Amino acid sequence: xxxxxxxxxxxxxxxxxxxxxxxxxxxxxxxxxxxxxxxxxxxxxxxxxxxxxxxxxxxxxxxxxxxxxxxxxxxxxxxxxxxxxxxxxxxxxxxxxxxxxxxxxxxxxxxxxxxxxxxxxxxxxxxxxxxxxxxxxxxxxxxxxxxxxxxxxxxxxxxxxxxxxxxxxxxxxxxxxxxxxxxxxxxxxxxxxxxxxxxxxxxxxxxxxxxxxxxxxxxxxxxxxxxxxxxxxxxxxxxxxxxxxxxxxxxxxxxxxxxxxxxxxxxxxxxxxxxxxxxxxxxxxxxxxxxxxxxxxxxxxxxxxxxxxxxxxxxxxxxxxxxxxxxxxxxxxxxxxxxxxxxxxxxxxxxxx
Numbered sequence: 001x002x003x004x005x006x007x008x009x010x011x012x013x014x015x016x017x018x019x020x021x022x023x024x025x026x027x028x029x030x031x032x033x034x035x036x037x038x039x040x041x042x043x044x045x046x047x048x049x050x051x052x053x054x055x056x057x058x059x060x061x062x063x064x065x066x067x068x069x070x071x072x073x074x075x076x077x078x079x080x081x082x083x084x085x086x087x088x089x090x091x092x093x094x095x096x097x098x099x100x101x102x103x104x105x106x107x108x109x110x111x112x113x114x115x116x117x118x119x120x121x122x123x124x125x126x127x128x129x130x131x132x133x134x135x136x137x138x139x140x141x142x143x144x145x146x147x148x149x150x151x152x153x154x155x156x157x158x159x160x161x162x163x164x165x166x167x168x169x170x171x172x173x174x175x176x177x178x179x180x181x182x183x184x185x186x187x188x189x190x191x192x193x194x195x196x197x198x199x200x201x202x203x204x205x206x207x208x209x210x211x212x213x214x215x216x217x218x219x220x221x222x223x224x225x226x227x228x229x230x231x232x233x234x235x236x237x238x239x240x241x242x243x244x245x246x247x248x249x250x251x252x253x254x255x256x257x258x259x260x261x262x263x264x265x266x267x268x269x270x271x272x273x274x275x276x277x278x279x280x281x282x283x284x285x286x287x288x289x290x291x292x293x294x295x296x297x298x299x300x301x302x303x304x305x306x307x308x309x310x311x312x313x314x315x316x317x318x319x320x321x322x323x324x325x326x327x328x329x330x331x332x333x334x335x336x337x338x339x340x341x342x343x344x345x346x347x348x349x350x351x352x353x
Contacts (some may be wrong), residue, residue, distance in 0.1 A: 015341070016156070023041070059156040076162065083219060153167060172209050176346035177319055195208050199296040231255075288313050294340055
């Protein structure tokens, strides 16, 4: 069920975020991806708590609504757990082990690396390549997550009428989707250090890739919900009223100056702070480009502000720039949601592994 296993079935990517379900299905025709199905469906309040599913029925029924709205006929899906719910470790094992022997060795040694009883976790691994420290060893990426994190997502998909074929990790799904935007970067991203910053409703996630490979992941609490709460406090609205006003407009002329611009400044500070954590914990002292994604990035001029504040070229992710669309896809709606669909893109791309 984990992403490192080979699968040969069309997969719907289901991104379960803190406030919405994002569904995406791609096909491949003559070397070009095509968007077959797409939908964004709101979740019930508090269905997700601290990146975990707290209302599996509510999430499941939202998935069912998204499936119906999208019109997809596929029944198999890929879903992801958050990076904060995953333990990763690079270990070294003898290079002469085959896959079965390696799996047995990992099961035997896993309790050294996993701080939970092994019957309470799901494990997977991927051979990375020869160890730089010993030519007779290979580096292996070990990935583990508490069983409940996986089981709740599988159950939600079942309630939505889907079967989970892959449970991925959000950071690796983002890494997978990076190839869709790499062609628009200088030197196609080759030998570049790229900061992928996703600003969602409640969480900002920094994934750093070097030469297309994930080297760093960090989450911090900050997102579009703070803007909604600021509107709520500033204008004496309910949370629901503030959310509708943020989406549909109708706020006083002072809104931009008194609420929106300070929030955008705070967003730039959060991005800068995330990068400083990366620099302080790695050998790197700069990134070559910042790529922004997530629903909160749709606020006008955010990219320009972050580029001006940090001094690094900054773009907004659009993984669909070079794709075709089926006639049932609303191109304008997809364009509006494009930057928020990176994880869903990476998940559905598992169809073509």
